[in-house]
Amino acid sequence: xxxxxxxxxxxxxxxxxxxxxxxxxxxxxxxxxxxxxxxxxxxxxxxxxxxxxxxxxxxxxxxxxxxxxxxxxxxxxxxxxxxxxxxxxxxxxxxxxxxxxxxxxxxxxxxxxxxxxxxx
Numbered sequence: 001x002x003x004x005x006x007x008x009x010x011x012x013x014x015x016x017x018x019x020x021x022x023x024x025x026x027x028x029x030x031x032x033x034x035x036x037x038x039x040x041x042x043x044x045x046x047x048x049x050x051x052x053x054x055x056x057x058x059x060x061x062x063x064x065x066x067x068x069x070x071x072x073x074x075x076x077x078x079x080x081x082x083x084x085x086x087x088x089x090x091x092x093x094x095x096x097x098x099x100x101x102x103x104x105x106x107x108x109x110x111x112x113x114x115x116x117x118x119x120x
Contacts, residue, residue: 002029002055003029003031004030005034005038007104009050020071024075
């Protein structure tokens with residue numbers, strides 16, 4: 001079983017989950033929020049930081065860039081091409097992952113078309 005844990009309050013995370021949901025033609029992925037009951041059942045407690053995607057796959061856990069690479073492999077082609085990112089050291093991949101994670105709430109707003117109805 002493959003469960004993707006994500007921040008349910010993040011727009012970028014929700015869009016990523018929507019993409020995975022549609023791209024998963026084999027319907028092998030399940031989805032749950034990081035602060036939900038499923039996460040607590042598997043890991044025992046809510047994570048301290050909700051800034052990382054986490055993949056639970058057949059009893060193993062993967063986080064950040066490693067989770068993304070595993071997900072791309074599970075989806076098959078053309079997403080599988082992104083598994084080539086594994087040639088880079090994990091610390092480097094995770095550095096870039098963390099940079100996006102730090103800006104994710106701001107980035108998710110950029111995806112919206114803003115007009116006069118959006119207030120600051």
